[in-house]
């Protein structure tokens with residue numbers, strides 16, 4: 001076969017060639033476009049437009065300066081920008097540039113914009129500029145869902161999920177390195193000349209100056225965050241282990257679901273059990289959920305005007321302080337019992353401890369206040385620490401005994417010290433909670449937790465694509481989480497309530 005000639009179907013001698021449709025890429029076409037018919041009657045983009053059109057968008061309009069009868073360009077309607085962001089999150093896209101591209105060819109975006117293209121700067125600014133107005137919008141949507149009977153607040157399942165920050169592991173630096181980099185950045189800023197006198201074009205010179213100033217600002221913020229971390233972790237700061245990110249100083253290193261550590265934020269989501277509607281969302285820098293339930297209940301009250309009757313949580317939330325706070329707020333707390341013997345099985349699995357050497361395999365002797373391990377060695381009391389309102393007592397085997405033990409690889413792999421166990425002292429509130437959780441009714445309620453609480457988490461990560469934040473800083477990532485949760489709630493409204501309108505026939 002000749003390489004530079006196009007392939008043609010083979011034909012037998014005397015057989016006529018196959019007749020194929022020609023493709024003409026040189027032609028020019030003018031086609032009429034009926035914008036209203038670009039999407040079907042039951043297309044979700046129509047539902048989003050319809051629902052947002054019913055809501056009070058006054059807070060979004062309040063900041064607009066362009067007024068009829070006065071010189072200046074008109075602005076994009078906030079209803080359109082809200083719908084563009086909601087529709088784009090629904091499709092798992094979270095980039096303003098990508099929306100700009102989609103406006104050029106995607107029928108749903110063309111229908112929304114009436115074939116116009118919205119500039120990505122406008123979209124990106126809009127996403128982060130209206131914090132209070134977006135909070136109001138979230139509450140407005142909750143009002144609609146409540147009116148439809150999808151929210152009752154009889155039972156709310158609350159859970160936290162870690163979402164990766166827009167920062168890499170390598171961006172974390174110790175204090176000394178941050179100080180050195182900051183000094184260098186300040187010197188570079190001081191040496192910057194007049195952009196007009198540079199050999200480069202003015203635009204490039206100004207961009208360089210801006211980048212340097214932003215770098216200096218980020219380093220200053222990282223040092224401030226580092227001081228905060230040092231204040232809350234005095235032990236770690238003594239060992240000079242404390243580090244902060246130079247790209248997102250407010251991100252924190254947290255344990256992810258798959259057992260790896262990485263820069264993250266902790267997204268707290270409260271879900272009403274009636275129809276799995278998100279009734280509250282918040283973002284924290286705390287690596288654990290221990291103190292997250294009380295603010296979550298306050299958020300629900302601020303959003304809906306009342307507290308939930310019952311809150312269902314996992315073992316990460318059930319501690320003395322949370323129990324007291326829920327009792328004071330008259331919220332019935334249902335949850336997994338905290339591990340009395342310290343570390344949770346999931347963590348032990350990550351550490352490589354064999355299930356035969358989990359804490360239940362160790363026998364506690366109250367008369368001598370010590371544990372006995374499966375090899376018959378004693379683990380005497382070592383120290384105690386207070387965590388919230390509960391007291392945690394640590395017991396440890398002798399390092400020399402563990403080193404010589406045939407079970408060391410299964411019992412305490414990778415540690416040079418002897419195996420340790422933690423025992424939490426039980427307070428009267430804990431004992432009452434344990435008694436409640438042993439009843440079949442409480443057990444049955446708790447069994448529903450995973451299905452309800454983890455449903456929106458999975459939806460937001462898998463369908464909306466919020467596995468990693470695009471924005472940086474606590475305020476901006478909170479906005480991103482709010483957009484995602486708002487989109488999730490609107491998807492539930494479409495699924496459960498929306499009835500498409502019939503289009504008028506031409």
Ligand code: SF4
Pocket residue numbers: 373374375376377397401402403405406407408411412418419
């Ligand atoms: S490794 Fe230590 S604690 Fe574990 S079984 Fe052996 S002696 Fe006991």
